[in-house]
Amino acid sequence: MIWLTWRQHRAVLVTTAVLAAVAVVPWASGWLDLIQEVIRWAFAGVVAVFWGAPLLAREFEERTYFLAWGQDVSPLSWFLGKSLVLCGAFSLLTLLIEPGQVGYSLLGFAVGVLSGLIVRRTVAAMAATALVFVALRINLGPVASAVLGAALFVVTVTMLRHVARTRPRGTADGTPAPAGFGWWTRFRATRRVRLSWFRDA
Amino acid sequence: MVEFRVDRASGLPAYLQLGRQVREAVRLGRLRPGDRLPTVRDVVATSGVNANTVLKAYRELELAGLVEARQGSGTYVKATLGTAAPEVLEELRGKFAKWVIEARAAGLEAEDIDALVRAVLSGGPDGA
Amino acid sequence: MTVRVENVSKWALHHCSFELPAGSVTALVGANGAGKTTLLNILAGHLPADFGHVAVAGRVAFVPQDKPMYKGFTPLDVLKFGGHMNKVWDEYRAHSWLHRYRVPLKLRCGDLSGGQRAHVAFALALGSRPDVLLLDEPLAELDPLARRKVVRDLLAEVADTGMTLLYSTHVVAELGGVADRLLLLSDGKLLVDGDTDELLGEHLEIVGPAADEPPVAGEVVLARHQQRQSSFVVRCPESAVVEEPWTARPVTLEELVVAHLEAAA
Amino acid sequence: MKAMVWLTWRQHRWVLLSTAVLALIASSLLVAVDLTESPGRSVPLPAFYAVLLQTAFGAVIGMFWGAPLVAREFEERTHLVAWGQDVTPQRWLAGKVGVLAVFALVLAVLMGQGDGFRGYQDGASWALFEAHPLVQAGYVLLGLALGVLFGLLARHTLTAMAFTLAAYVGVRMLLALGWREHYLPAERAVAPVREAASVPKGAEIVASGYLGGDGEPMAVPDICARLSRPAACIAANGGTDSYVDYQPVERVFGFQVTEFLVCFLLALGLFVLAHERIRRGWRPSRTHRRLA
Numbered sequence: 001m002i003w004l005t006w007r008q009h010r011a012v013l014v015t016t017a018v019l020a021a022v023a024v025v026p027w028a029s030g031w032l033d034l035i036q037e038v039i040r041w042a043f044a045g046v047v048a049v050f051w052g053a054p055l056l057a058r059e060f061e062e063r064t065y066f067l068a069w070g071q072d073v074s075p076l077s078w079f080l081g082k083s084l085v086l087c088g089a090f091s092l093l094t095l096l097i098e099p100g101q102v103g104y105s106l107l108g109f110a111v112g113v114l115s116g117l118i119v120r121r122t123v124a125a126m127a128a129t130a131l132v133f134v135a136l137r138i139n140l141g142p143v144a145s146a147v148l149g150a151a152l153f154v155v156t157v158t159m160l161r162h163v164a165r166t167r168p169r170g171t172a173d174g175t176p177a178p179a180g181f182g183w184w185t186r187f188r189a190t191r192r193v194r195l196s197w198f199r200d201a
Numbered sequence: 202m203v204e205f206r207v208d209r210a211s212g213l214p215a216y217l218q219l220g221r222q223v224r225e226a227v228r229l230g231r232l233r234p235g236d237r238l239p240t241v242r243d244v245v246a247t248s249g250v251n252a253n254t255v256l257k258a259y260r261e262l263e264l265a266g267l268v269e270a271r272q273g274s275g276t277y278v279k280a281t282l283g284t285a286a287p288e289v290l291e292e293l294r295g296k297f298a299k300w301v302i303e304a305r306a307a308g309l310e311a312e313d314i315d316a317l318v319r320a321v322l323s324g325g326p327d328g329a
Numbered sequence: 330m331t332v333r334v335e336n337v338s339k340w341a342l343h344h345c346s347f348e349l350p351a352g353s354v355t356a357l358v359g360a361n362g363a364g365k366t367t368l369l370n371i372l373a374g375h376l377p378a379d380f381g382h383v384a385v386a387g388r389v390a391f392v393p394q395d396k397p398m399y400k401g402f403t404p405l406d407v408l409k410f411g412g413h414m415n416k417v418w419d420e421y422r423a424h425s426w427l428h429r430y431r432v433p434l435k436l437r438c439g440d441l442s443g444g445q446r447a448h449v450a451f452a453l454a455l456g457s458r459p460d461v462l463l464l465d466e467p468l469a470e471l472d473p474l475a476r477r478k479v480v481r482d483l484l485a486e487v488a489d490t491g492m493t494l495l496y497s498t499h500v501v502a503e504l505g506g507v508a509d510r511l512l513l514l515s516d517g518k519l520l521v522d523g524d525t526d527e528l529l530g531e532h533l534e535i536v537g538p539a540a541d542e543p544p545v546a547g548e549v550v551l552a553r554h555q556q557r558q559s560s561f562v563v564r565c566p567e568s569a570v571v572e573e574p575w576t577a578r579p580v581t582l583e584e585l586v587v588a589h590l591e592a593a594a
Numbered sequence: 595m596k597a598m599v600w601l602t603w604r605q606h607r608w609v610l611l612s613t614a615v616l617a618l619i620a621s622s623l624l625v626a627v628d629l630t631e632s633p634g635r636s637v638p639l640p641a642f643y644a645v646l647l648q649t650a651f652g653a654v655i656g657m658f659w660g661a662p663l664v665a666r667e668f669e670e671r672t673h674l675v676a677w678g679q680d681v682t683p684q685r686w687l688a689g690k691v692g693v694l695a696v697f698a699l700v701l702a703v704l705m706g707q708g709d710g711f712r713g714y715q716d717g718a719s720w721a722l723f724e725a726h727p728l729v730q731a732g733y734v735l736l737g738l739a740l741g742v743l744f745g746l747l748a749r750h751t752l753t754a755m756a757f758t759l760a761a762y763v764g765v766r767m768l769l770a771l772g773w774r775e776h777y778l779p780a781e782r783a784v785a786p787v788r789e790a791a792s793v794p795k796g797a798e799i800v801a802s803g804y805l806g807g808d809g810e811p812m813a814v815p816d817i818c819a820r821l822s823r824p825a826a827c828i829a830a831n832g833g834t835d836s837y838v839d840y841q842p843v844e845r846v847f848g849f850q851v852t853e854f855l856v857c858f859l860l861a862l863g864l865f866v867l868a869h870e871r872i873r874r875g876w877r878p879s880r881t882h883r884r885l886a
Binding site: 373375388389390391393395397398399400401402406409410411413414415416417450453457 | 596597600601604605670671672674675676677678679680681
């Protein structure tokens with residue numbers, strides 16, 4: 001999972017790391033102080049919008065989830081593995097620049113991932129994430145944020161299990177497994193979703 | 202009316218295949234003088250052959266004197282093929298059928314007969 | 330001439346030159362990575378050539394291999410798009426193509442099957458009444474039945490409008506009678522460029538006793554030698570006569586293409 | 595023209611509509627709070643969000659309108675469709691950017707209404723410099739142009755959005771902290787060294803310090819800097835007057851116009867770059883080289 005996560009997200013990882021480095025290095029100029037201030041304040045937002053939101057939305061949009069979830073690694077462990085690696089990475093970066101913000105970063109990531117799963121389109125998910133995150137960020141303290149983030153993450157995992165189960169799997173004796181559309185898919189079962197689902201399955 | 206069919210895997214250029222099919226139809230009496238050949242557009246739409254190929258085939262037939270293009274109305278069959286009268290043709294066919302039965306009795310397969318006929322036609326050592 | 334390519338080089342392509350007469354149907358054949366898509370992209374104006382130049386008389390329409398289309402548009406939107414974005418637009422032609430292949434007009438293109446999306450792309454290209462139509466692997470997504478129908482209909486469009494059609498394909502077996510010209514690319518070099526009928530007439534497979542040279546004068550495309558037998562694919566004048574003990578046989582388009590590709594490899 | 599309006603609307607209607615709804619809500623909040631709140635009261639939260647959006651509106655337009663405009667076409671390879679028609683790529687770009695710019699300008703005017711919780715009743719103030727239709731107009735044009743150019747260069751939506759955000763924040767900070775105070779030379783208020791120079795109400799202070807005998811600002815000697823009331827020390831070291839450089843509040847409108855012009859020219863330059871890039875990279879596909 002570490003390799004896959006690095007391979008798929010290295011650009012955004014490196015860019016964010018550079019951003020964090022800019023925020024951490026003590027510059028002589030007073031000018032950069034303000035930039036550092038902005039980065040510190042907005043870092044959790046960057047994690048939310050650029051790390052969280054595209055994680056699932058991109059897979060849906062590019063239809064690569066058939067690839068990602070068609071391997072022996074189950075969708076759930078795929079998701080957990082990726083999240084673990086990314087959470088570790090951004091927590092480390094956040095600790096470096098502003099330890100108090102870790103809770104916000106966690107919340108941002110969770111909001112991003114969940115909106116990606118619901119909206120399923122990268123740009124729209126990013127916009128939704130930005131809106132929701134700003135609203136939450138202003139109103140919540142770091143601890144409450146971390147708790148809410150964890151809760152949202154659990155919600156995401158539950159939803160993902162339902163969505164991923166809609167992949168028809170045969171059983172060993174050749175009888176096809178029930179299509180098993182989860183409540184979530186049924187909820188979203190607009191004409192569009194149903195059609196694309198049937199065609200690709 | 203003829204319906205053209207092109208064997209795409211054949212080494213014979215498509216326009217020659219078309220020409221051959223017209224000749225065959227004329228020979229077998231399916232096309233008679235005065236009959237109109239299908240328009241180029243029709244052949245393209247029904248047989249999936251390039252219009253240039255059809256035009257080329259029709260031009261060859263025209264040069265051979267078998268068909269004529271009438272301005273604005275299409276291509277018509279002009280002449281018949283083969284000089285033999287129908288009854289002569291019938292007699293020859295009967296004889297040949299008898300010969301084929303003989304050949305089969307002698308143990309020849311269809312392929313062998315085919316080879317033999319080809320050899321005779323191309324003027325090989327056993328030919329005329 | 331509606332299409333002229335002079336000494337064009339770009340990436341895999343090396344100094345390609347050819348011309349296509351108006352109203353011709355040309356098949357562009359070559360192995361994967363031979364440069365077919367690059368060539369079509371250059372002709373469509375989406376890539377500038379590094380060297381040499383390309384001239385196209387009139388308006389070009391290009392349908393890429395993956396048939397990109399706005400996912401959120403319905404086929405009706407695509408027709409509207411074509412109407413808005415083109416100086417010449419034949420709504421009837423585009424619409425009847427979609428109708429003929431029963432493409433649902435009110436579904437989003439993202440929800441259509443690969444074949445249906447291909448038809449939307451064809452309809453857009455044909456509706457703009459191009460003088461030159463470039464198709465990259467047009468038949469790849471289609472089932473065998475639809476392939477025949479599409480080929481027939483495309484040829485009918487060519488016959489009706491007199492446009493020039495250049496398409497790339499892997500399926501050489503389906504070329505006979507369809508393409509009147511053949512362009513064979515290998516590793517970016519143009520191996521064969523000519524009228525398919527003439528090419529078929531010129532190429533012979535000659536088989537006979539072991540020998541270094543074929544019994545007729547001409548360009549040896551491919552020579553195979555076994556202990557007691559040699560076979561040659563030779564490009565020679567159509568009037569060439571082969572004497573005993575050699576036997577000659579016309580080659581099919583597929584054999585011709587394979588022989589050239591094998592010789593180039 | 596009609597074609598490009600249709601196409602732009604058809605392709606971007608959802609993002610246009612949602613941004614419009616957002617702007618409508620925000621601007622009505624800004625205006626409502628502006629009328630009802632008196633200065634000094636605590637900030638009503640919705641108004642705070644509205645002000646946040648007012649500050650960030652140009653970035654929103656750049657990221658969600660500008661950056662995906664070309665980048666998405668590349669990503670989905672539909673640029674082959676869009677630029678394979680009779681409408682040339684340059685005209686396609688100009689048309690789309692034009693239509694989006696007009697729409698963005700309308701929303702900018704909306705966003706420039708009202709000043710939210712800052713609650714200044716009497717028009718101009720440095721603190722609500724952004725709360726003006728003209729300034730917002732400049733910002734959305736700048737954001738849009740940045741987004742389009744980065745989309746064209748990056749060919750990848752996410753990357754383009756990130757670069758747009760970074761560049762937009764950079765330019766805005768450069769304007770707010772570096773350039774803005776130099777649009778006009780600052781006024782200087784001078785007072786005897788032991789007194790504080792008086793500055794007109796509402797003025798933005800650019801710099802302050804002491805003047806030496808030659809009437810030029812002097813460096814404060816180290817020994818004086820450590821003192822809590824350095825005036826006497828300064829006077830002893832040759833300081834004659836104290837001064838404050840400021841931009842009077844009457845200049846706000848002029849500066850807002852200047853800020854708009856700066857952003858507009860920047861945007862224009864960026865758009866010309868994008869236009870040139872597309873013109874060089876893609877010949878008009880349909881008739882790129884006619885045979886004589």
